[in-house]
Each structure stands twice: as structure tokens, then as C-alpha cells.
Amino acid sequence: MYPESFARLINYLKHLPGVGEKSAQRYAFALLAEDEDYLKAFGETLEKIKEDIAPCPNCGFISQKGHCPICDDVMRDHESIMVVSYDQDVIAMEKTNTYHGLYHVLHGVISSSKGVYPEDLNIESLLNRLDSTKEIIIAISPTIDGETTALYLDKLLKRHDVLVTRIAHGLPMGASLDYADELTLIQALRNRKKMED
Amino acid sequence: MYPESFARLINYLKHLPGVGEKSAQRYAFALLAEDEDYLKAFGETLEKIKEDIAPCPNCGFISQKGHCPICDDVMRDHESIMVVSYDQDVIAMEKTNTYHGLYHVLHGVISSSKGVYPEDLNIESLLNRLDSTKEIIIAISPTIDGETTALYLDKLLKRHDVLVTRIAHGLPMGASLDYADELTLIQALRNRKKMED
Structure with missing residues (x-):
């Protein structure tokens, strides 16, 4: 039902990881609303991205x-x-x-x-x-x-x-102890250090 | 730290709705792993999308x-x-x-x-x-x-x-009544119909 080039754009966007039909449609409409210069620059970057990287x-x-x-x-x-x-x-x-x-x-x-x-x-x-x-x-x-x-x-x-x-494993900064998983707590206990003054 | 063209690609992807730094990086790496033909076709579609739509x-x-x-x-x-x-x-x-x-x-x-x-x-x-x-x-x-x-x-x-x-408003098919919000239940009750035989 969508114009052919637009349907194609949706299909390309569906290649992105975790992007399904709905997100791809949303992205495609957002792209259509961007100005020509942005789309041209984005398109050119895409085409050449593998060349020099x-x-x-x-x-x-x-x-x-x-x-x-x-x-x-x-x-x-x-x-x-x-x-x-x-x-x-x-x-x-x-x-x-x-x-x-x-x-x-x-x-x-x-x-x-x-x-x-x-x-x-x-x-x-x-x-x-x-x-x-x-x-x-x-x-x-x-x-x-x-x-x-x-x-x-x-x-x-x-x-x-x-x-x-x-690198050390343990409780992440700002995490609350009772929400930490057991393996993390075991590691945090094993890797305990003397308090610095 | 990323190569300039790759950083640019990440920035373009961040224009998409709901896409932040992390998702944009993930998308950019996924695009880099695609083959040249796909990237060329995707890029060309992007550049021309506004022309005929x-x-x-x-x-x-x-x-x-x-x-x-x-x-x-x-x-x-x-x-x-x-x-x-x-x-x-x-x-x-x-x-x-x-x-x-x-x-x-x-x-x-x-x-x-x-x-x-x-x-x-x-x-x-x-x-x-x-x-x-x-x-x-x-x-x-x-x-x-x-x-x-x-x-x-x-x-x-x-x-x-x-x-x-x-179009009618009411309980969606497959929904369970006790999870529906009050406004939906009110609409569903107001719009009740005689059972068909």
C-alpha cells in the first residue's frame, strides 16, 4: 500500500538489530520529515562507510x-x-x-x-x-x-x-544490596578490601 | 574516538525517534557489517526518498x-x-x-x-x-x-x-477485564449490544 520507494526504505530499516515492522515504519516517517540536505548527507555516508573503515x-x-x-x-x-x-x-x-x-x-x-x-x-x-x-x-x-x-x-x-x-567484579556503584544477584554478591564478598582511612 | 565518518553515521542515526547514543552505536555497527550492495541501495533510497513521495x-x-x-x-x-x-x-x-x-x-x-x-x-x-x-x-x-x-x-x-x-471503543479482543482501565470499561458498558443468536 505504501509507495514502492517508501516500502523499500522500511525494509532496509528492518535490517537494524531489534527493529521490527512498527519501528521501521516510525523511522521511515521520521526520515521523510527530515530535510533534503540531511538525507543526502546520511545517504552518502552510508554508501561510503565501508570504504575507509x-x-x-x-x-x-x-x-x-x-x-x-x-x-x-x-x-x-x-x-x-x-x-x-x-x-x-x-x-x-x-x-x-x-x-x-x-x-x-x-x-x-x-x-x-x-x-x-x-x-x-x-x-x-x-x-x-x-x-x-x-x-x-x-x-x-x-x-x-x-x-x-x-x-x-x-x-x-x-x-x-x-x-x-x-577488572574487579562486585556490586555496581549506587546499586542496592538486596536487588543484587547472588553471583554478584559472592564476587563482591570474595573481592572485599580493607577500608582505606 | 571513532573514525570521523563512523561518528557521523552515529549522529545521523540519533535523529531517529527514540534512538539514543547506545542504540545509534549498535545500529551503526550493524550497518558496517552489511554488504556494500545493501548499503549502496539503502543510501540511494534515502537520498531520493523525498523526490517522488x-x-x-x-x-x-x-x-x-x-x-x-x-x-x-x-x-x-x-x-x-x-x-x-x-x-x-x-x-x-x-x-x-x-x-x-x-x-x-x-x-x-x-x-x-x-x-x-x-x-x-x-x-x-x-x-x-x-x-x-x-x-x-x-x-x-x-x-x-x-x-x-x-x-x-x-x-x-x-x-x-x-x-x-x-468506530467502537471497548474491551480489546483477548484482553482481561480486571486489567482494563476504568474509562475503557465505562465505554464498553455504554456500548453494550444485544447478544446475537
Whole structure:
């Protein structure tokens, strides 16, 4: 019933993760209400997005024409690498303004149920980076697959002369104790620290 | 931190209704994983979407180069017009395969709080269609603004020689009575009908 090009637009929008018929229609009408310049710029960006974007050959983070803003930054601590699952995790960590080392993006987690094995992840290139590295910080979400991945990496990295650490798990700031799940409470208790004066 | 074109893509996606930073990032990564052909076709559709799409001058429904699939359909009942708020409502009603008349899309509802007045809606052109019309069915969502709009239209159309009806309000099919809100129950009771044998 919709005009052909509009129906096509709805179909393209339905490719987005978690977007069904209703949301796609809503998005399509919102796009139709935007001005021509925005649509032209958006369309051109879409068409060319794959041209100049690729994972950094060193750390795997999404970057433009091989220039990784993190690996190329001489002001950062090049002796520490934080291993994360996804590009977004780098952004989340960078927002804290606390970590100044390098990253290594795995692009996923090991998952036997989804058929993702170590060789499907960006792990091999991590081993090539160990010579100049003193500490590897594992910062993978503590889900079941995340735990599997962390343990696999720990076992793999132990063979090399590098300190392997892991970000702490416990009660999130601002969370209320009686709403926390049991595993989190167990971790929070295990990882307890002496109060600082 | 993201490559410039990728950050731009995220910003464009944030224009979509209800899409914040996180969803926009998720969509952008999903788009990056699509193949070139899809991105090219999607981009081209976006750029040209406004070129050939406009509201039908007769009923206001979204249509291509002035050809409205509904107004142009000689098999439909041209003596009845269903008044709806949005294009999507036409699609929802068409899916029922029950109504075979014409439509009139207002493109909104009267809302004093949002500053939407009758002259901002596609109402004037409705009056020009009354000569050949026997019944006007008002099918506007029963919200506060929707009720205002329905009452306004009813008052306006009463001056003309046309039957004005309204779709029924009551308990939705499959709904459980004790979860229904009071206004719906009041409407459902008021609109009760004799059981058919």
C-alpha cells in the first residue's frame, strides 16, 4: 500500500538489530520529515562507510584508513593492553578518562552455543603484541561466555612473561544490596578490601 | 574516538525517534557489517526518498508522484471516507481486509498542549470531498487529544448532509477485564449490544 520507494526504505530499516515492522515504519516517517540536505548527507555516508573503515591491524579497534587513534598516540602507556570484547567497550572505558594504556578488541566472546571458537576471535594478533607489554588487563563482561573467554585468555597468556589482571567484579556503584544477584554478591564478598582511612 | 565518518553515521542515526547514543552505536555497527550492495541501495533510497513521495492531494495518504493507490482504485466504495490521524493507521486498517471505502489522513491530532490547531491539520480538504460522500467514519485513537479532534470534526461535519459515525471503543479482543482501565470499561458498558443468536 505504501509507495514502492517508501516500502523499500522500511525494509532496509528492518535490517537494524531489534527493529521490527512498527519501528521501521516510525523511522521511515521520521526520515521523510527530515530535510533534503540531511538525507543526502546520511545517504552518502552510508554508501561510503565501508570504504575507509577497517579494524586496526594492531589492536582491532575500528579505525580509518589504518590510522588507529589509540595505537598511534605516543602519549599513551604502550606497555599495558586492555582486552575487551567489542569496539563499544573501548568507548565506554575511554569515557572514564582513567585508563591510558592500549586496547585489544576481540570482536566477540567464545561461545560454544553460538559456535564461536578462539580462532574466530582477534586473539592471535594479541600474542604478537606481548614482547613490549608488561600488563594485560582482561575487561570482558562477566557473562557465562565472557567467563569462558577470560579463562581461556588467562590460560593462554600464562605461558608468556606478562602480568595478567582482571577488572574487579562486585556490586555496581549506587546499586542496592538486596536487588543484587547472588553471583554478584559472592564476587563482591570474595573481592572485599580493607577500608582505606 | 571513532573514525570521523563512523561518528557521523552515529549522529545521523540519533535523529531517529527514540534512538539514543547506545542504540545509534549498535545500529551503526550493524550497518558496517552489511554488504556494500545493501548499503549502496539503502543510501540511494534515502537520498531520493523525498523526490517522488508526497501526500495525495485528495486524501493526504503518502503516495508516489500523485498516484494514490486508494483514491485511484475504482473497485473501492467512493461514498465512504474513514478519517484517521496518521498514514500508519491506513495500513493498520487495510490489514483487516474489512474496510473498502476511502480514507482521509489528518496528519496529527488537535493538541492545545503541543500547539496543534485545526488549521495545522489536513481538515479543509475533507470538506471539499463531502459532496460525493454518504458516510464519514471517524477512526481516531481515543486519547485526550484524539477525543478533542473527534468532537471537533463531529461538530464541523454536522453542518453538512453526511452521516458521521465513529468506530467502537471497548474491551480489546483477548484482553482481561480486571486489567482494563476504568474509562475503557465505562465505554464498553455504554456500548453494550444485544447478544446475537
